[in-house]
Amino acid sequence: MSTLLLKRALSGFTLILAISFIAQLLVLPGIDNIARNVLGELASDEQVDQKAVELGLDRPLIVRYGDWLLRATQGDLGRSYFTPQPVTEAIASRLPATLSLVIAVTALTALIAFALGIVAAINRGSVDRILQVLVTVADALPAFVIAIFMATVFAVQLRWLPATGYVPLHESPVGWLASLTLPVIAMTISGVVGVAQHVRSSAITVVKSDYFRTRRSRGLPSRYLLMTTVLRNSATPGMAALAVQVVGLLGASVVIEVVFALPGLGSLAVQAALRSDIPVILGILMTYVVIVVIVNLLVDLLIAWINPKVRMNA
Secondary structure, X not given: OHHHHHHHHHHHHHHHHHHHHHHHHXXXXXXXXXXXXXXXXXXOHHHHHHHHXXXXXXXXXXXXXXXXXXXXXXXXXXXXXXXXXXHHHHHHHHHHHHHHHHHHHHHHHXXXXXXXXXXXXXXXXXXXXXXXXXXXXXXXXXXXXXXXXXXXXXXXXXXXXOOOOOOOOOOOHHHHHHHHHHHHHHHHHHHHHHHHHHHHHHHXXXXXXXXXXXXXXXXXXHHHHHHHHHHHHHHHHHHHHHHHHHHHHHHXXXXXXXXXXXXXXXXXXXXXXXXXXXXXXXXXXXXXXXXXXXXXXXXXXXXXXXXXXXXXXX
């Protein structure tokens, strides 16, 4: 297990370095207009050039990247070009809303997807067909369409839940739950589809295997076979699909946070992108990358704990 942990940690560290450098390359074409955007259209060319030097935009890419990387290792992601606020403070103030959203959606997605996939694989027939139709319909609907529909019906018309805003957990657990209910449901409906399909396919393969038939012919209880054979062997592809789904959830959270006016990293990323606030964009991007690396590491460790073959091949 320690060898697997070391390999995954090194792989994650390499990914973070690669993404950070690629991100610097991607923002390079927009650098020429940053100083002008900061000062406004009425600024003279001399003022724009002076501001570019002040922001360090006149230095070569590799020098800027090296300086940014050195400060990042010390926990300093720089300051916003438009406000004096450090990037780390801006991210820290927005991170709770995004983490609450992503963690809740991931937990619900795992629970519902595994239940749907196992039920469809065990029962087949009409149950499987109905679930397939529901999964296809959910897959065809983008998360933001579901979000707008739910906000219109349950918040605006029925007034059951708030349409916008976020209440921190430490201020009011009930308010926190109410503010996240509609965004979480909207994202879960879209996210559960892919994972459920993987679990269903894997569970069907297990149920059709000679190993499963042999164990069932011995008279073992159905619940025991479900937990020890079907669920255990379906967990590996299901968890792998869930890890990939987390990446999609982070992308979808950008739109969902805007729809429900949640003060998370997604809405901050939109504001920073519109203003070409490079330090904030890079800080948010690296935060997302670190979250993805941590989630994948946890999923790999969980899969290795469930499946001894993974530990042996590490």
